[in-house]
Amino acid sequence: MKLEVKNICKGFEEDQGTRIVLDNISFNVKEGEIVTLLGPSGCGKTTISRVLIGLERLFSGVYSFCGKEIKNKEDYSFIRKNMQIVFQDPFLSIDPTMKMKDVLEEPMLHLRKDWNKEKRREKIENLMELVGLDKIYLESKSKEMSGGQRQRIGIARALIVEPKVLICDECVSALDISIQAQILNLLLKIKTELGITIIFISHDFAVVKYIADTIAVMKDGKICEKSKSEELFEKPKNDYTKYLIDSTLM
Known part of the structure; x- marks a missing residue:
């Protein structure tokens, strides 16, 4: 598996004209690694995620996944079976009227239609165990659960x-510090x-x-620097990256 974007651009039409959000961005993701898009609000991080899962379409550039160039609706059907997203706010991303099961x-039911009821039940029980939730929560609605529990369901x-x-x-980001650590450890x-x-x-x-x-550090719709995490923190090459590290971790 390999995900790669080359020279992608994305903008939004506004009254004053087109506002460019992603400006000629290129990066790749190797199988089995954790790649972080890091930067302040408004730098284009979330727009990249929305492009990758098909919620936004590119102005230009090339996006490929598993050797397949992603261009049309059928291609994004392939994406949605093989790429999923966990959203920021667990209080808004789960329907409060539905039981967790x-x-x-x-x-x-939408993406794995060939799985029978027994297969679906097995997947649900296995994942509840993996994310550290008792099966009793399958009968709960989101209003009966904490933020950390909801994000585990997410x-x-x-x-x-x-x-x-x-x-x-x-x-x-919407969770308490102690709960953040639990979710990060769960992701690892x-x-x-x-x-x-x-x-x-x-x-x-x-x-x-x-x-x-x-880590790929972003600013104003561009990637300023991309390198291994340890290397970036020890020897940042870009002045903006140095500024962020000095101002954030001092």
């Missing part, structure tokens, strides 16, 4: 169709046990330093 089963829902890539879009466990590739989006240097294998 239905929240987890719904993606399989992660289980994203993993339920056996994707190759998991995108985590600021998935711990998932990477180890499932061998899944993770694209982790964050503005928090401390969080990124803990979890990332590779």
Whole structure:
């Protein structure tokens, strides 16, 4: 598995004209690693995630996944079976009227139609165990659960169709510090046990330093610097990266 984007551009039409959000961005993600897109709000991180899963379409550039260039609706059907996302706010991303067993089963009904009821039940029970939740919560609705528990369900829902890539879009920023650590450790466990590739989006240097294998630093819709995590923190090459590290971790 390999994900690669080359010279991608994306903008949004506004009253004053086109606002460019992604400006000629290129990067690749290797199988089994955690790649972090790091930068302040508004730098284009979330737009990249929305492009990758097909919620936004590119102005220009090339996007390929598993050797397949992604161009049209059929290509994005392939993407959605093999790439899933965990959203930032666990209070908004889960339907409050649904029981958790239905929240987890719904993606399989749409994306894994060949799986029978027994297979779906087995997947749900296995993932509840993996994310550290008792099966009793399958009968609960989200209003009866804490933020950390909801985000664990969000992660289980994203993993339920056996994707190759998991995108985590600021998935711990809405949680308390102690709960953040639990979710980060869960993601590391998932990477180890499932061998899944993770694209982790964050503005928090401390969080990124803990979890990332590779870091791409973003500013104003561009990637300023991309390198292995340890190398970036020890010897940043870009002045903007140096400024962020000095101002954030001092």
